[in-house]
Amino acid sequence: MTRKFLCFSLCILLVAAVISVAAKPTAPVVRLPEPHYHQEESDPDWMRMAVQFHGHLGPAIVVGFRVGAEGLDAVQAQGYFDVEITAEGPFAAPPKSCLLDGLQLSTGATLGKRNLHVIESDEYLIRINNKRNGKAAEIRLTPELLKLMWSRLEADDHEKDDAHAETHRAEAIARQIAEFPTDKIMTITILP
Numbered sequence: 001m002t003r004k005f006l007c008f009s010l011c012i013l014l015v016a017a018v019i020s021v022a023a024k025p026t027a028p029v030v031r032l033p034e035p036h037y038h039q040e041e042s043d044p045d046w047m048r049m050a051v052q053f054h055g056h057l058g059p060a061i062v063v064g065f066r067v068g069a070e071g072l073d074a075v076q077a078q079g080y081f082d083v084e085i086t087a088e089g090p091f092a093a094p095p096k097s098c099l100l101d102g103l104q105l106s107t108g109a110t111l112g113k114r115n116l117h118v119i120e121s122d123e124y125l126i127r128i129n130n131k132r133n134g135k136a137a138e139i140r141l142t143p144e145l146l147k148l149m150w151s152r153l154e155a156d157d158h159e160k161d162d163a164h165a166e167t168h169r170a171e172a173i174a175r176q177i178a179e180f181p182t183d184k185i186m187t188i189t190i191l192p
Helices: 002-023 045-054 059-074 096-107 143-154 163-179
Strands: 083-089 116-120 125-130 136-141 186-191
Touching: 045 059, 045 096, 045 163, 059 083, 059 096, 059 125, 059 136, 059 143, 059 163, 059 186, 083 096, 096 116, 136 143, 143 163
Parallel strands: 083 116
Antiparallel strands: 083 125, 125 136, 136 186
């Protein structure tokens, strides 16, 4: 009789466990989209995050990330809520507008929080203001950087038709820019 009682008890416990698990609400499965990215072992973590956010690796996302990170440092801001950023540039369409995604990711300033303002212009100029301490800076991209960023867009039509080659070129330039010293990418002017 003890064996029957033990089996019966185990069955009751098993049923109770199944009911308990079935009764608990489960969190929905969240799936991030798969970016178009040929990750290399040497890619820094911030690059992987930028690609996950943006969808692919290109020069402008890397430049935007670097500009934002250096800008936060220049005005001693923490990011997210203590910054106000005004980005001027040729942002009407990708790939030039991709710089904005890098700015958002590295500074935490976003279009949704309304602390990232975008102005269409022929030239890039990023103004970053630390709302907490009043420090501000202007950042301009170097002519050398701009030439490198958009050199791939000047490829002949035959090269543009090869999507794989274009992706490879864009990623190679982005990785090159990621390793540049700051003064090769931008000039930072602290405002009075």
